[in-house]
Amino acid sequence: MITGEARNxxxxxxxxxxxxxITNPLSVIEQFTYLLFMKQLDxxxxxxxxxxxxxxxxxxxxxxxxxxxxxxxxRFRNRRAEEMFRxxxxxxxxxxxxxxxxxxxxxxxxxVFIIPTSQLLQRVVTAIDQILAELxxxxxxxxxxxxxxxxxxxxxxxxxxxxxxxxHIIRMMVELMKPTPQDIIADPAAxxxxxxxxxxxYIYDRYQEExxxxxxxxERREHFNxxxxxxxxxxxxxxxxxxxxxxxxxxxxxxxxxxxxxxKENEEEEKYTLVLANPPFKxxxxxxGVADNLLKKxxxxxxxxxxxALMLRLLKTGGRCAVIVPDGVLFGSSKAHMDIRKEVVDNHxxxxxxxxxxxxxxxxxxxxxxxxxxxKTGIGGTDRVWFYDMQADGYSLxxxxxxxxxxxxxxxxxxxIITRFHNLEAEKSRARTEQSFLVVADEIRANKYDLSINxxxxxxxxxxxxxxxxxxxxxxxxxxEEIQQGMKRLEVLIYD
Numbered sequence: 311m312i313t314g315e316a317r318n319x320x321x322x323x324x325x326x327x328x329x330x331x332i333t334n335p336l337s338v339i340e341q342f343t344y345l346l347f348m349k350q351l352d353x354x355x356x357x358x359x360x361x362x363x364x365x366x367x368x369x370x371x372x373x374x375x376x377x378x379x380x381x382x383x384x385r386f387r388n389r390r391a392e393e394m395f396r397x398x399x400x401x402x403x404x405x406x407x408x409x410x411x412x413x414x415x416x417x418x419x420x421x422v423f424i425i426p427t428s429q430l431l432q433r434v435v436t437a438i439d440q441i442l443a444e445l446x447x448x449x450x451x452x453x454x455x456x457x458x459x460x461x462x463x464x465x466x467x468x469x470x471x472x473x474x475x476x477x478h479i480i481r482m483m484v485e486l487m488k489p490t491p492q493d494i495i496a497d498p499a500a501x502x503x504x505x506x507x508x509x510x511x512y513i514y515d516r517y518q519e520e521x522x523x524x525x526x527x528x529e530r531r532e533h534f535n536x537x538x539x540x541x542x543x544x545x546x547x548x549x550x551x552x553x554x555x556x557x558x559x560x561x562x563x564x565x566x567x568x569x570x571x572x573x574k575e576n577e578e579e580e581k582y583t584l585v586l587a588n589p590p591f592k593x594x595x596x597x598x599g600v601a602d603n604l605l606k607k608x609x610x611x612x613x614x615x616x617x618x619a620l621m622l623r624l625l626k627t628g629g630r631c632a633v634i635v636p637d638g639v640l641f642g643s644s645k646a647h648m649d650i651r652k653e654v655v656d657n658h659x660x661x662x663x664x665x666x667x668x669x670x671x672x673x674x675x676x677x678x679x680x681x682x683x684x685x686k687t688g689i690g691g692t693d694r695v696w697f698y699d700m701q702a703d704g705y706s707l708x709x710x711x712x713x714x715x716x717x718x719x720x721x722x723x724x725x726x727i728i729t730r731f732h733n734l735e736a737e738k739s740r741a742r743t744e745q746s747f748l749v750v751a752d753e754i755r756a757n758k759y760d761l762s763i764n765x766x767x768x769x770x771x772x773x774x775x776x777x778x779x780x781x782x783x784x785x786x787x788x789x790x791e792e793i794q795q796g797m798k799r800l801e802v803l804i805y806d
Contacts, residue, residue, distance in 0.1 A: 340547065355369075358372065391431070395427070486683060491534065495509050503541050504555075521534055539561060571617070582624050589613060663683075665763045666680055669705075697747055697763045697766060742766060742767055742768040
């Protein structure tokens with residue numbers, strides 16, 4: 311997460327766009343992203359050229375041909391404002407749109423460069439250079455954090471039940487699921503592709519040698535770049551942002567597709583090994599357009615329940631899922647609520663329910679949510695379910711979301727959650743009064759598949775000893791006497 315001076319500089323660039331006439335937050339992010347993407351393309355070409363020099367070979371598949379040197383960021387940034395504007399608008403921007411795979415090019419077909427003046431472009435380019443020069447390291451995390459801060463400025467978040475998932479919650483879910491280079495990962499409500507980007511980070515950091523250094527890693531590298539990550543959305547702007555987000559994080563040809571995941575037109579099933587998502591809830595829905603096999607599983611208009619049914623359909627047998635759901639999914643008493651909980655508990659393997667505090671999605675919403683983790687088996691397998699009562703996520707739970715001490719457990723439970731989940735054997739001895747514990751599946755069935763932690767947690771009541779009533783009444787009488795005396799002294803001061 312970027313903080314301090316870098317954050318202020320990003321805010322200033324935001325103001326430049328605003329005063330320059332671009333006031334729609336999504337438009338600002340798009341234009342900002344195009345420029346960041348141009349800068350990253352130049353840096354990627356620099357890396358390729360350094361490697362080619364070391365290998366004493368020409369650059370393989372260069373981003374810029376020899377006659378396109380002038381449209382590289384490092385070249386046009388030093389031109390006069392008017393000349394820079396012409397190069398970016400007429401050459402660098404069209405060149406950027408032509409890169410990437412078929413999906414990326416299709417999403418950017420309708421992209422438009424709308425920065426209105428050469429002066430605004432020059433100021434923004436200079437400011438971006440200053441920010442990236444001052445950040446601690448221009449690595450994937452830094453660019454990702456910068457991009458994430460930009461996305462946090464989307465003021466339209468929260469409409470139709472869509473809430474931007476905080477990056478540290480996404481990271482927690484990815485670390486809980488431990489994706490591998492063999493996985494095929496999907497987010498059926500991708501938004502800005504945060505789950506896919508974080509999964510790519512996780513795999514890149516842990517399997518870098520296997521994927522990118524060893525000669526035998528070519529096939530897996532191809533999988534990483536072209537067939538590992540899938541995201542769906544119905545918002546064209548989000549599709550563009552998600553595609554660029556993944557490409558800026560090193561995915562060469564991301565599969566970000568226009569698709570209404572719940573619709574009849576989406577016929578995908580048993581295709582993915584890992585689903586990570588924070589699907590929209592409380593969104594409006596035309597039930598007549600929903601896929602029949604989802605309604606057969608759970609007859610409802612509630613998107614949060616339909617998405618759970620969708621995830622079970624999308625997963626291969628043995629595939630895993632971590633999904634954020636509103637609290638109502640855990641204890642709702644409608645037939646649809648109980649049907650989907652019964653389906654997950656009885657026919658698959660529900661592994662964990664992590665209850666999150668209601669401030670996690672502030673300032674967008676104060677809704678209480680939880681993370682469900684399950685594996686698709688088709689034959690059951692739920693033996694014990696792990697419950698964790700998250701009370702702190704490393705940030706204040708008010709609208710400010712101020713960073714707290716991430717090393718103190720009472721201010722940040724996330725490291726503890728990850729550690730305990732990956733050692734469930736040690737959880738067997740925990741009491742129901744602790745922050746986490748296991749509950750046997752039969753007890754959950756006996757409670758109508760209620761998955762709220764408060765159903766099973768035992769409260770510890772502290773005995774407090776009060777003074778005898780006679781003594782308390784005496785203290786009250788004394789206080790009243792003191793008040794009366796104070797009133798008389800006040801009257802003397804005022805009227806005498």
